[in-house]
Amino acid sequence: MKLATFNINGITKRLANLIEWLADAQPDVVALQEIKCRNAEFPHRALAAVGYQAIVHGQGPHHGVAILARNATPLETRRALPGDPVDKEARYLEAAIDGLLVCCLYLPNGNPQPGPKFDYKLAWFARLIQHAEELNAQHLPVVILGDFNVVPTDFDIYSPRSWTKNALLQPEPRRLYARLLEYGWTDALRTLFTEDPMFTFWQYYRDAWPRDAGWRLDHLLLNDVLAPRLVTAGVDRDVRGRPNASDHAPAWIELRDAP
Numbered sequence: 001m002k003l004a005t006f007n008i009n010g011i012t013k014r015l016a017n018l019i020e021w022l023a024d025a026q027p028d029v030v031a032l033q034e035i036k037c038r039n040a041e042f043p044h045r046a047l048a049a050v051g052y053q054a055i056v057h058g059q060g061p062h063h064g065v066a067i068l069a070r071n072a073t074p075l076e077t078r079r080a081l082p083g084d085p086v087d088k089e090a091r092y093l094e095a096a097i098d099g100l101l102v103c104c105l106y107l108p109n110g111n112p113q114p115g116p117k118f119d120y121k122l123a124w125f126a127r128l129i130q131h132a133e134e135l136n137a138q139h140l141p142v143v144i145l146g147d148f149n150v151v152p153t154d155f156d157i158y159s160p161r162s163w164t165k166n167a168l169l170q171p172e173p174r175r176l177y178a179r180l181l182e183y184g185w186t187d188a189l190r191t192l193f194t195e196d197p198m199f200t201f202w203q204y205y206r207d208a209w210p211r212d213a214g215w216r217l218d219h220l221l222l223n224d225v226l227a228p229r230l231v232t233a234g235v236d237r238d239v240r241g242r243p244n245a246s247d248h249a250p251a252w253i254e255l256r257d258a259p
Contacts, residue, residue: 084127
């Protein structure tokens with residue numbers, strides 16, 4: 001079973017890119033972030049034509065997440081991160097698919113910091129950790145995947161010295177990410193690739209893509225039940241180099257079938 005996460009950075013603008021990648025990569029499950037459309041505007045028909053059913057949590061021109069399943073229908077279990085009923089930003093979506101619980105997220109960016117956006121990032125992350133603990137307690141196979149907007153270590157970015165004030169590299173979100181792993185979650189990419197940065201994001205400016213000035217922001221975390229089924233993983237870097245590309249590339253894992 002192949003699962004992927006992809007910050008599409010506007011699904012209306014990049015639908016052709018998405019469909020081309022789906023045809024090439026053939027993932028079974030895809031978590032999308034920054035779809036940047038309302039629910040009614042999501043291209044269900046175009047995706048169904050290539051074999052994918054979707055559930056969507058959209059929000060106009062900002063944020064928005066979706067989960068796609070190939071030749072299957074995702075069974076929605078949650079469409080908001082618990083812990084703050086006032087928070088209405090479309091950043092979290094959860095579904096049961098073929099025996100897995102799939103949790104798609106778009107964690108807040110947090111810039112500029114310090115300030116209210118950074119405070120929101122940390123509070124949202126703390127709520128995620130609480131929910132992840134509750135999911136783990138159910139002893140089900142769970143994957144949390146998406147754009148975490150966190151560079152876990154200096155190894156995960158081309159040049160940390162250039163970004164010391166950026167919210168994505170601050171000690172607080174890094175500690176929260178490390179705490180999540182300590183609570184029993186496996187970072188699939190870093191577990192399998194210890195000597196390769198495995199960048200998933202390259203900015204549009206400063207010639208970031210040609211220089212390979214990348215960041216690792218998109219993560220796939222497996223709980224203790226699911227981690228033993230991890231076979232391989234990767235980043236489809238070539239997608240970032242195509243015309244009209246998102247500034248992210250898809251990251252993916254393959255799992256062996258359950259016993």
